[in-house]
Amino acid sequence: MQHETEASLVGHEYEVEVGPVAHGGHCVARTEAGRVLFVRHALPGERVVARVTEGESTSRFLRADAVRVLDASKDRVEAPCPFSGPGKCGGCDWQHAKPGAQRRLKGEVITEQLMRLAGLTPEEAGWDGTVVPADGDKLPAGEVPAWRTRVQYAVDAEGHAGLRKHRSHDVEVIDRCLIAAPGVTELGIEKREWPQMASVEAIAASGSGDRQVILTPKPGGRLPIVELDKPVSVLRIGEKDKQVHPVHGRAFVRERADGRTYRVGEGGFWQVHPQAADMLVKAVMQGLMPRKGDMALDLYCGVGLFAGALAERIGDKGAVLGIESGKRAVEDARHNLKDLERVRIEQGKVEQVLPRTRIEEADIIVLDPPRAGAGKQTVRHLASLGARRIAYVACDPAALARDLKYFAEEGYKPVKLRAFDFFPMTHHVECVAILKPVAKEA
Incomplete structure (x- = not known):
């Protein structure tokens, strides 16, 4: 129950001048009344309309999305990914910035x-x-490096794979992740349904060509029949013991670095x-x-x-x-x-x-x-x-x-x-x- 002096400001819009970048993928702005906003999808120096996504009238600061750009930065580009933007996938923070500007930020x-x-x-x-x-x-503006060799997809109630929205459990269903490495994209996780699954993790080891799919069922969920290429290992997370159980293939992938091969099991960092x-x-x-x-x-x-x-x-x-x-x-x-x-x-x-x-x-x-x-x-x-x-x-x-x-x-x-x-x-x-x-x- 909210305190009687608190009132949600979610949905309120403010026209603001965007200030410096802050740690976490957003920029700092202030309303005319001096309230601090942490604004995503904006760039320093822009003037935008920011819509509040989190915060009450008593909050020290508010979180917001730039829903309209009134005066754009020279570093702004149109986001290459159709799933990037206010209220959409939370995976990428700077799709709207030139590559050089991203590194400068x-x-x-x-x-x-x-x-x-x-x-x-x-x-x-x-x-x-x-x-x-x-x-x-180092690619031109508008081109996206496909670098992410491990992608954990969330699954919605209908069994469609996607990615979480920013600071949310909601799933943005996608048909492709632009930053996913080619080996991940080729697994086609987004192109099939995953009934009774909570998440699907796709791994494409860069040094060996090993590929792996890790399935986490919802409580009581049964594993689907997974028809992927034979070189792909399939694992599942046990509902009761939370341990990894191989369904098909190895329980690890092999990575290469500095002239050595490293075995990396599920949960191991690489x-x-x-x-x-x-x-x-x-x-x-x-x-x-x-x-x-x-x-x-x-x-x-x-x-x-x-x-x-x-x-x-x-x-x-x-x-x-x-x-x-x-x-x-x-x-x-x-x-x-x-x-x-x-x-x-x-x-x-x-x-x-x-x-x-x-x-x-x-x-x-x-x-x-x-x-x-x-x-x-x-x-x-x-x-x-x-x-x-x-x-x-x-x-x-x-x-x-x-x-x-x-x-x-x-x-x-x-x-x-x-x-x-x-x-x-x-x-x-x-x-x-x-x-x-x-x-x-x-």
Whole structure:
């Protein structure tokens, strides 16, 4: 029941001047009365009519969509995807912006987060201010890179596949996702019905050609007869145990990066852009500069991507410890790196496992934490190990900035930061920060 002083403002429209971009795929605007709006489908400097999608009269801010553009930015283009726009699919934030403008907006978000949360200018963070497109993604305006190798489709009540609307459980039924990789599109998930399914996930591994479909039935739902090409593995999520059960083919896909093959089971993390894994390994290794005999840590190691790359470079006299919380990911990591005797993978949360190892020193460290970041406790522990270099891989610039502030408090500063646009058309961006102890500049 709403409080008597609250009144929903959903549906109200305001004519506003659009201000700067904000973290999350929207821009900031203010009504004439000074109310803050977070507006999607707008660009800085535009004048638009914004329709409220969330918020009450007592809310600190309102969420809104730009439903009419009165004065357009020079960076605006017509969205290539017919399912992109106010009230439609929530997957892409910047379909209406030129590719170069998308990267510039992401750069502005990184700059703002670094300054506000870490107190760092781009120069102080070792960043030149550019967001680099992935190899092959620098396309003209109006052309969409087909990069997403994993797409999770929601299924509506009639069994049609689609994608969720922004901040909603409602399904936007589609006939094609433009950012889906060719291998995903060829599976034809959108072209058939999925009765009694809650979701259908399609995976097209970029390095091996493996394809996989993962079905999650609704409560009591029965699996449909899946008639896909024989090379496609089909799995289902068990209704009671929530575990993966192979229906046809392998329970994993094979990915390639840095000259190695990695097995990735359902639930295991792998970068969704086909170029991301190789480009990140290159950036991390260039930043860490591993030496023969190094003691290295790979935290939040997933299926072992960075651990494998480190082990190849530090040689037989070095050692790598990887820590990962996911049970299946740990099994995959141990399988993937079984030929590397100097690699050990431990299962558990980093903040719990790392103290138990009683490791007191490390030469180099890479951490690739989840979206929430590593946190102050873990950062403090890592700084105490005296590593000469730390590589922080971040999928969220706000979490990165918060953790950089914690590192600064412990005597580490970034000397190099790189930003990559592995998620075109969305607000997401990947960063790699290289840190060194302040007292050891050499």
